[in-house]
Amino acid sequence: MLEELLFQIELGLPQIVLGLVNGAFYALLSLGLAVIFGMLNVINFAHGAQFMMGAFVAWMLLNWVGIGYWPALVLSPLIVGAFGVLIEKTMISRLYKLDHLYGLLLTFGLALIIEGIFRNQFGSSGLPYAPPEALGGPPVDLGFMFLPKYRLWVVVAALGMSLATWLVIEKTRLGAYLRAATENAALVQAFGVNVPRMVTLTYAAGVGLAAFAGVLAAPIYSVNPQMGSSLIIVVFAVVVIGGMGSILGSVVTGFGLGLVEGLTKVFYPEASSTVIFVIMAIVLLARPAGLFGRA
Amino acid sequence: MAQDRRSLLKTAAAAAIAPALGAGLAGLPGRARAQGANTLKIGVLNDQSGVYREISGPGSVACVRQAIQDSGIAQRGVNVEVVFADHQNKADVGSTIARQWIDRDGVDVIVDVPNSAVALAVNAVVREKNKAYFNSTGATTDLTGAQCSPNTVHWTYDTYMLAKSTGGAMVKTGGDSWFFITADYAFGHALERDTTRFVQAAGGKVLGNVRHPLQSTDFSSYLLQAQQSRAKVIGLANAGTDTINSVKQAAEFGVTRRGTKIAVLLMFINDVHSLGLKAAQGLVCTESFYWDLNDRTRAFTGRVKGAMGGNYPAMSHAGCYASVLHYLKAVGDMGVAAAKASGAEAVARMKAMPTDDDCFGQGRIREDGRKLHPVYLFEVKSPEESKGAWDYYKVLQTTPADEAWRPLSEGGCSLVKS
Structure with missing residues (x-):
């Protein structure tokens, strides 16, 4: 009995670590969605495509300009973020007064177009992108498993970025403006704050977070045009479970669901792609506003 | 807020339905043009936008056009038109397009059709309408087994031949204990089942398996489970991006560094690229065609490369070329009117003639519709060994045509008279 239990733990422990790595991506992506939804009230369905663009821009920087991983980690989110500014200014900003449906359909259509363009240009089977020298090499021995250094870095980077985003929104003056503008935009504008520009930059920041996650993902997953669409549905479930627009909720739920999914992969792998949706259904029934949402 | 959430969920549901609607529209093939009795129409039905685009997609269309040109049939006064459509890896979309093509647009031949589920659906439609069907990119052995059809030729490869070539070779070189990472659908199950048979027949054993949902992104968990089983070989019974992600992550976790071997049961040169x-270096895989195999394959690749948009032909593309070329020879033999009148007659004529083309050399088509040619086991070169673009494979082993494929008696095809 005890032996059986020890065996299960030995089997489970590495999966918990791996679950954290996947959770890191869920957390980063749902964080961007939460920021955008919280401030703009737009459901950004193009998030997966923007994640994919982040990975592709990193690839282009390396192969066309010769710029490596570390600068790309900064440059790619900036470039994709600038693209976000363009989209927000020309299209999304026209939809704030309308029903959610319009924003969702617009961003969904954009996602299809962006993916189509990349597929036409780069094909669908993907491009290689090697991890940076410093994080390559043999995996680290954790005693119960070997973990590639790069995966460790992903968890650290995602946690750091989540913390930074939370600090900016909850603890700085800029964050206070943002939160105030969500409650009452007209009043904040009356105090002399340029609300439309703030909203544009918020969208760009959310998009930048997606691109940052994309660069992080490039060395692990195949860089291909559909890499975002296979993640984004799960990420939406994470956002719904955590509570729409809740920063803390999306980070905690992201990592938490990564863990749950990781464990499912050991005990009943066939269900690993559905377990998150089962949890979503239960949460919606028991706590319709999500675990961290305000009802 | 609660009201907000409800409308949000409704919207999300609407978005989930939207792709299905869009798919219906995108699937509509172009309207037919008027055509005379001396016109043949070939429909290339494959994945133009998803995971199998690189191994089929526009490359297959280019190869079919090349076959028409190489056949010289235009000089004999026969006009051949090519149409193509995207089946989006959905069996219902695929069979709807096949029906429309045949009923409305006068298509005589359907070629390519990756994805076993779609391949079988189209197989039934073509048989019902008595047209001709050359499957190149589908893997299921059912096309020449339980669901074999007098209208169908299965040209390029199947799960049996992959399992025998790769599985058999791995056991011979000492890989006698296996763990499978398998895509959880018909294709993956079939490939795992067939490989298990060859492993066990050669004295090896299977220590375990794990089934993953189609199009997963993270395989590290499965790879660790495979490692914990202490199997000497990890068999990947999946395809496309699933295989690419598995291999990439196996390298990342240093799985092969400790002596475990990876057997990729289905990989195309485009996946290596x-x-x-x-x-990818050191991986072992099976294909029935490689562009740099001999003078004839190089000549073929030289002719078709320009039309393939930077892609190189894989065995799946070569199969589209060779099957159409052979069909047009049969048409030249029996006449356009007879070939159009009955797909089964055209296929019977193809079976009666020996095949010979630049991609697969000399061969023949068996009565159950199985095309027979040699099968090659390749090893992927290291970056130092590779001398140029797409110089990826070296030949490890050649299985002759009469040993590579499932024996006629084992398929259970009703066309085979015992």
Whole structure:
């Protein structure tokens, strides 16, 4: 009995670590969605495509300009973020007064177009992108498993970025403006704050977070045009479970669901792609506003 | 807020339905043009936008056009038109397009059709309408087994031949204990089942398996489970991006560094291209065609490359070329009117003639519709060994045509008279 239990733990422990790595991506992506939804009230369905663009821009920087991983980690989110500014200014900003449906359909259509363009240009089977020298090499021995250094870095980077985003929104003056503008935009504008520009930059920041996650993902997953669409549905479930627009909720739920999914992969792998949706259904029934949402 | 959430969920549901609607529209093939009795129409039905685009997609269309040109049939006064459509890896979309093509647009031949589920659906439609069907990119052996059809030729490869070539070779070189990472659908199950048979027949054993949902992104968990089983070989019974992600992550976790071997049961040269030689080097895989195999394959590749948009032909593309070329020879033999009147007659004529083309050399088509040619086991070169673009494979082993494929008696095809 005890032996059986020890065996299960030995089997489970590495999966918990791996679950954290996947959770890191869920957390980063749902964080961007939460920021955008919280401030703009737009459901950004193009998030997966923007994640994919982040990975592709990193690839282009390396192969066309010769710029490596570390600068790309900064440059790619900036470039994709600038693209976000363009989209927000020309299209999304026209939809704030309308029903959610319009924003969702617009961003969904954009996602299809962006993916189509990349597929036409780069094909669908993907491009290689090697991890940076410093994080390559043999995996680290954790005693119960070997973990590639790069995966460790992903968890650290995602946690750091989540913390930074939370600090900016909850603890700085800029964050206070943002939160105030969500409650009452007209009043904040009356105090002399340029609300439309703030909203544009918020969208760009959310998009930048997606691109940052994309660069992080490039060395692990195949860089291909559909890499975002296979993640984004799960990420939406994470956002719904955590509570729409809740920063803390999306980070905690992201990592938490990564863990749950990781464990499912050991005990009943066939269900690993559905377990998150089962949890979503239960949460919606028991706590319709999500675990961290305000009802 | 609660009201907000409800409308949000409704919207999300609407968005989930939207792709299905869009798919219906995108699937509509172009309207037919008027055509005379001396016109043949070939429909290339494959994945133009998803995971199998690189191994089928526009490359297959280019190869079919090349076959028409090489056949010289236009000089004999026969006009051949090519149409193509995207089946989006959905069996219902595929069979709807096949029906429309045949009923409305006068298509005589359907070629390519990756994805076993779609391949079988189209198989039934073509048989019902008595047209001709050359499957190149589908893997299921059912096409020449339980669901074999007098209208169908299965040209390029199947799960049996992959399992025998790769599985058999791995056991011979000492890989006698296996763990499978399998895509959880018909294709993956069939490939795992067939490989298990060859492993066990050669004295090896299977220590375990794990089934993953189609199009997963993270395989590290499965790879660790495979490692914990202490199997000497990890068999990947999946395809496309699933395989690419598995191999990439196996390299990342240093799985092969400790002596475990990876057997990729289905890989195309385009997958190697996408992985890069650094991650793919040393992998062993089976194909029935490689562009740099001999003078004839190089000549073929030289002719078709320009139309393939930077891609190189894989065995799946070569199969589209060779099957159409052979069909047009049969048409030249029996006449356009007879070939159009009955797909089964055209296929019977193809079976009666020996095949000979630049891609697969000399061969023949068996009575159950199985095309027979040699099968090659390749090893992926290291970056140092590779001398140029797409110089990826070296031949490890050649299985002659009469040993490579499932024996006629084992398929259970009703066309085979015992």
